[in-house]
Amino acid sequence: MAKNLRMKAARAALDMSQQELADKIEVSRQTINAIEKGDYNPTIKLCIAICKTLGKTLDELFWEE
Amino acid sequence: MAKNLRMKAARAALDMSQQELADKIEVSRQTINAIEKGDYNPTIKLCIAICKTLGKTLDELFWEE
DNA sequence: TGAAGATGTAAAATATATATGACATAATGA
């Protein structure tokens, strides 16, 4: 999978660290890191939690043409 | 998790059985059934494959308010 | 009737998402 730069950008726009995002969603920092890096194929539930925390929708952060 | 009736409806609109959808995506029929039934927390990759096959987007089939 | 397709469901096995702990490096500020 490719890097998720949209997620990284959305997080940066809120001045939030990977650790802060991980804490809010209650997952490990490594999970957030791996998703942004493109190593993981996260579950829809986690994606939705990330989207809500970052104020984005699934299509905005995770849709692929 | 709640039943995914939007997915069920989108599939029905294309007159596609769970088996046909499963074959196109290359997963088991039980996986499709479980997702529609709400038993599973599928991966984003699988959700995207389902969306593309059904002509919908992530927000249309999997977003939750 | 009864055969076949569609769906729901369950148990056991396998694949993989995620956690935990640890270490390294770069950037920043005291």
Add this chain to the structure above:
DNA sequence: TCATTATGTCATATATATTTTACATCTTCA
């Protein structure tokens, strides 16, 4: 210079998504 924070990465362990096989019910059609 040093301490701290943010990030990247790895190895091992655990939780859970998914497969496989199987069986049951319901509908529909020959």
